[in-house]
Amino acid sequence: MEIKINRNTFLDGIQKTLGIVEKKTTMPILNNILLTGEVGKLKIVATDREISLISYYDAEVAEKGEITLSAKKLYEMVREIQGEVINFTKINNIVKISCQRAVYKIPGLPADDFPSISDDSDVKFYNISGSVIKDLITKTSFAMATDEMRKNLNGVLLEDGSDGNNCFFRMVATDGHRLALAKGEASEIFQEITKGVIVPRKGLMEIKKIIDENENVGIGMHKNMLILRTENTVLKVSLVDADYPDYKRVIPAEKGIGVVLEKEPFLHALKRMNVVSSERYSGVILSFSTGKMTLNSTNLDVGEAMEEIDIKYSGDDLDVGFNVNYLIDAISVINGDSILFEVGQGLKPSVIKPADNDNFLCIIMPLKI
Amino acid sequence: MPNHIVVLSEEIANKIAAGEVVERPASIVKELVENAIDAGAGDIRVELEKGGTASIAVIDNGSGIDHEDVAFAFERHATSKIRSFEDIYRVTSLGFRGEALPSIASVARVELLTRRPEDLSGTRAVVEGGVIKEIAPAGCSAGTQIRVTKILENVPARRKFLKTESTEQSLCLDVIVRLALVHPEIRFKVTAAGREIFSAPEAKDISARIAFVMGADFSDHALSVAADQEGVALSGFVSRPEFTRSNSKSIFLFVNKRFIRDSGVSHAILSAYRRIIEPRRFPAAVLFMEISPGDVDVNVHPAKMEVRFKDSRAVHDLVSKTVAGSLACRETAAGGFVYRLAPREGQTFSPVFRKDRDASADFAGLYSRRNLEQAISQDLLSRSQVAEAPVTAGSGYGDKQQITFNNYQYLGQFAGTYLIFAGGNGFMLIDQHAAHERILFEKLKKSSAEKVASQSLLLPEVVSLSPGELALFSGCIDFLQEIGLAVEIFGRDAVVVKALPAILPQTESREIISDIVDELAEQNKISDLKERKEKILAALACRAAVKANHVLTAEEVMALCRDLAETPGNATCPHGRPVIVNFSVSEIERMFKRK
Ligand SMILES: Nc1ncnc2c1ncn2[C@@H]1O[C@H](COP(=O)(O)OP(=O)(O)O)[C@@H](O)[C@H]1O
Ligand SMILES: [Mg+2]
Numbered sequence: 001m002e003i004k005i006n007r008n009t010f011l012d013g014i015q016k017t018l019g020i021v022e023k024k025t026t027m028p029i030l031n032n033i034l035l036t037g038e039v040g041k042l043k044i045v046a047t048d049r050e051i052s053l054i055s056y057y058d059a060e061v062a063e064k065g066e067i068t069l070s071a072k073k074l075y076e077m078v079r080e081i082q083g084e085v086i087n088f089t090k091i092n093n094i095v096k097i098s099c100q101r102a103v104y105k106i107p108g109l110p111a112d113d114f115p116s117i118s119d120d121s122d123v124k125f126y127n128i129s130g131s132v133i134k135d136l137i138t139k140t141s142f143a144m145a146t147d148e149m150r151k152n153l154n155g156v157l158l159e160d161g162s163d164g165n166n167c168f169f170r171m172v173a174t175d176g177h178r179l180a181l182a183k184g185e186a187s188e189i190f191q192e193i194t195k196g197v198i199v200p201r202k203g204l205m206e207i208k209k210i211i212d213e214n215e216n217v218g219i220g221m222h223k224n225m226l227i228l229r230t231e232n233t234v235l236k237v238s239l240v241d242a243d244y245p246d247y248k249r250v251i252p253a254e255k256g257i258g259v260v261l262e263k264e265p266f267l268h269a270l271k272r273m274n275v276v277s278s279e280r281y282s283g284v285i286l287s288f289s290t291g292k293m294t295l296n297s298t299n300l301d302v303g304e305a306m307e308e309i310d311i312k313y314s315g316d317d318l319d320v321g322f323n324v325n326y327l328i329d330a331i332s333v334i335n336g337d338s339i340l341f342e343v344g345q346g347l348k349p350s351v352i353k354p355a356d357n358d359n360f361l362c363i364i365m366p367l368k369i
Numbered sequence: 370m371p372n373h374i375v376v377l378s379e380e381i382a383n384k385i386a387a388g389e390v391v392e393r394p395a396s397i398v399k400e401l402v403e404n405a406i407d408a409g410a411g412d413i414r415v416e417l418e419k420g421g422t423a424s425i426a427v428i429d430n431g432s433g434i435d436h437e438d439v440a441f442a443f444e445r446h447a448t449s450k451i452r453s454f455e456d457i458y459r460v461t462s463l464g465f466r467g468e469a470l471p472s473i474a475s476v477a478r479v480e481l482l483t484r485r486p487e488d489l490s491g492t493r494a495v496v497e498g499g500v501i502k503e504i505a506p507a508g509c510s511a512g513t514q515i516r517v518t519k520i521l522e523n524v525p526a527r528r529k530f531l532k533t534e535s536t537e538q539s540l541c542l543d544v545i546v547r548l549a550l551v552h553p554e555i556r557f558k559v560t561a562a563g564r565e566i567f568s569a570p571e572a573k574d575i576s577a578r579i580a581f582v583m584g585a586d587f588s589d590h591a592l593s594v595a596a597d598q599e600g601v602a603l604s605g606f607v608s609r610p611e612f613t614r615s616n617s618k619s620i621f622l623f624v625n626k627r628f629i630r631d632s633g634v635s636h637a638i639l640s641a642y643r644r645i646i647e648p649r650r651f652p653a654a655v656l657f658m659e660i661s662p663g664d665v666d667v668n669v670h671p672a673k674m675e676v677r678f679k680d681s682r683a684v685h686d687l688v689s690k691t692v693a694g695s696l697a698c699r700e701t702a703a704g705g706f707v708y709r710l711a712p713r714e715g716q717t718f719s720p721v722f723r724k725d726r727d728a729s730a731d732f733a734g735l736y737s738r739r740n741l742e743q744a745i746s747q748d749l750l751s752r753s754q755v756a757e758a759p760v761t762a763g764s765g766y767g768d769k770q771q772i773t774f775n776n777y778q779y780l781g782q783f784a785g786t787y788l789i790f791a792g793g794n795g796f797m798l799i800d801q802h803a804a805h806e807r808i809l810f811e812k813l814k815k816s817s818a819e820k821v822a823s824q825s826l827l828l829p830e831v832v833s834l835s836p837g838e839l840a841l842f843s844g845c846i847d848f849l850q851e852i853g854l855a856v857e858i859f860g861r862d863a864v865v866v867k868a869l870p871a872i873l874p875q876t877e878s879r880e881i882i883s884d885i886v887d888e889l890a891e892q893n894k895i896s897d898l899k900e901r902k903e904k905i906l907a908a909l910a911c912r913a914a915v916k917a918n919h920v921l922t923a924e925e926v927m928a929l930c931r932d933l934a935e936t937p938g939n940a941t942c943p944h945g946r947p948v949i950v951n952f953s954v955s956e957i958e959r960m961f962k963r964k
Binding site: 145146147148149150174176177178179245250276277278279280281283298321323347349363364365366367368369 | 586590611612697805808809812822823824825826827828829830853868871872875877878879880915924925927928929931932933
């Protein structure tokens with residue numbers, strides 16, 4: 001195996017795999033990436049068996065071949081190398097990497113031991129824009145559960161939500177405290193996911209990292225995997241085999257008291273309420289009365305924080321408490337200038353959404369104080 | 370008067386033996402249920418009053434006892450199960466010492482009703498304080514019913530050491546659960562004060578029973594284990610690495626269908642998980658070993674929880690290797706990937722486990738003796754550290770220094786765990802976890818006295834518990850409500866969490882509940898209500914506090930210091946470990962031999 005490749009291209013390629021290769025594993029080969037020299041291309045494969053990334057880079061391949069190397073060590077080594085072009089040769093299972101006068105050697109494991117990635121030649125791909133996927137992820141991922149034990153909530157629900165008129169994807173995330181739901185435009189009905197699939201956290205984060213805003217992406221299903229394909233890259237994510245809670249049941253049937261608020265002033269006021277305390281959470285009480293909303297911090301021992309915002313409100317006086325961070329998370333991802341806050345009474349959930357469309361909503365449970 | 374050697378009366382000898390066999394209600398339950406199993410019962414009912422401290426009844430539909438033999442059954446070393454010493458090595462029944470009934474009868478009142486299915490009439494016997502009060506023919510259903518009352522009343526020294534009723538009850542349940550795990554063919558039903566607290570229907574096989582008894586959480590996260598080597602057949606289930614508990618109580622070991630405790634085997638299991646689960650967390654496991662009775666000595670302790678293996682090293686290695694193998698396989702089985710295992714030239718074994726100089730260090734750690742020894746010593750070290758730390762929740766006020774930050778400057782965080790402050794007289798290290806634990810503990814205490822912010826859940830979370838755990842739990846629901854943790858009992862083996870204390874925002878309901886249950890299981894009668902509550906709060910604080918190896922921003926450190934300075938008792942954490950270590954200038958100068 002003998003290859004010449006641009007150093008920066010190579011470094012970028014290896015870096016993309018670092019998030020995927022396993023850190024805690026009893027199978028050392030999973031710390032490695034598979035490098036294959038093909039005609040005019042270097043193919044790099046990384047997998048932790050749940051997520052696989054296959055990418056192709058331009059290279060001069062003098063002799064074809066394949067080898068696996070530790071992703072981390074290779075990355076550290078290439079990062080240290082100065083110069084434009086790297087020569088990469090394999091003799092037995094030792095790889096020699098040279099550039100100008102520097103020569104490094106690194107032992108590898110034979111490619112045969114590397115898990116093979118299942119074939120996807122007969123998969124139907126649907127087109128979606130990279131920006132839509134990224135937007136869906138941004139708008140929901142904050143609400144995922146962090147607990148790895150709750151497999152179904154430690155990821156997002158992705159489903160085809162197309163109705164008679166429009167085709168769209170729906171993404172839902174919840175940690176049991178709040179729930180975020182976003183819609184994104186699609187070109188046709190994604191048949192395979194009309195019942196919804198659960199994309200695990202790690203896979204979702206890799207998708208977000210690897211997909212570019214300006215790319216067109218092909219998305220498809222193969223067995224229990226979601227496959228995303230761009231020009232030079234294929235990303236395969238094993239889906240979570242579990243039931244997602246029936247999120248529709250959680251969406252309040254009866255609307256709360258609707259208040260339209262300007263996004264930025266509200267967000268800033270909330271951030272000022274979010275005093276750093278050792279409890280690592282701040283509570284805020286929102287009091288609505290005619291023409292104004294008052295924000296009051298519940299962390300009284302940190303000093304009183306109080307703020308008033310003028311709003312259009314003419315209903316009865318109303319007090320409701322929230323974890324400030326939940327409000328900030330939800331409001332931050334809204335694109336427009338104004339938001340619609342449907343305030344639940346008693347201990348009912350509240351809903352936050354853009355004032356002018358229904359592409360996003362976040363349901364938040366109140367604090368009982 | 371000279372001391373003459375005398376032969377102890379039978380009554381006294383029984384009472385002494387009872388000390389070994391009958392330590393607490395759970396020991397009685399164990400002996401009686403084992404007898405019922407030995408008698409071939411298909412249905413066993415246990416009725417407990419006051420956690421088994423007032424009365425225990427065990428009702429079976431087994432073989433019953435012949436009228437002629439009833440008196441004999443209460444005699445020491447009377448057993449129908451072995452005839453000669455050699456038989457001990459062949460025993461397959463649970464009992465064989467013929468000690469249980471006489472021992473129990475010497476420290477309690479035992480009322481026995483029994484009839485063999487083939488007999489027309491049965492027998493009623495009453496034995497109290499070792500003395501047979503009555504034996505007479507009586508009508509009853511086929512099988513044996515034994516009711517034990519006045520438990521340990523004539524041994525006040527022992528009765529005093531009993532723990533709370535709920536703890537004793539959960540210990541009784543533990544015993545029954547262990548037996549139920551290995552006897553899927555038998556129906557079990559347990560009631561406490563007339564209420565059903567555990568019931569296991571007949572199961573089609575042992576895995577069905579395990580799934581039923583261990584609950585959905587475990588069976589969803591279980592990997593099967595199997596090996597058969599050098600006369601030892603190993604089978605069962607271990608939890609996936611993401612399912613962990615805060616103690617080793619969910620590790621169940623059985624040798625030839627007897628529940629045992631064996632530190633060697635436990636260690637073997639833990640060593641397979643080392644490096645893949647966090648330190649101080651434990652897996653759950655149900656492991657069965659079948660060993661030819663000649664290779665294992667079950668006669669080590671009368672309570673029969675300990676065994677001695679002829680070749681304990683081999684057993685250790687087999688367990689650790691097999692469990693490690695299952696954990697490794699989990700990885701190959703995941704996802705839709707096919708693993709290539711085609712043997713290549715010059716290689717005879719599967720390359721998955723091939724030794725590679727450094728890359729395989731992780732895996733080698735599970736196998737090599739040297740690593741294992743190191744692991745053992747590390748383990749012992751960590752144990753001794755845990756053992757040293759006195760559990761003195763809430764104590765330490767006033768008698769220790771109070772930390773203040775006047776004239777101290779924050780220099781930075783060391784090892785992601787210790788905050789370094791410099792002042793005129795030297796410098797101090799603060800353990801961020803211990804400090805935060807104390808702050809949260811005091812806040813929780815305050816909130817249980819005042820009103821409290823509670824985060825309602827959008828999706829209430831169902832947490833499954835074992836029947837024993839549920840029994841412990843039901844006693845503290847009101848108190849948990851006071852601190853903002855709204856929990857309701859949900860069926861027979863779960864609770865549902867509806868709201869969490871707002872000051873524990875990042876914690877999972879499941880973890881909180883399992884910590885509380887672990888804490889409750891430790892508690893005994895001696896601790897008063899206040900102390901018990903404080904220990905629960907300490908467990909919650911520990912769970913919610915920032916962990917070691919967690920980078921804190923300067924603002925977070927400031928917030929922590931501000932709160933710590935205002936917290937009473939801030940020099941120790943709620944478990945009594947120090948929050949602060951001081952290095953005075955003079956000490957440092959001495960180290961550098963400047964003075
Ligand atoms: N539930 C029961 N059904 C039938 N026989 C029983 C039962 N309980 C006890 N026995 C008889 O009483 C004897 C003594 O019991 P025990 O003192 O527990 O000794 P061991 O179980 O060690 O033989 C047993 O060997 C058995 O014959
Ligand atoms: Mg017995």
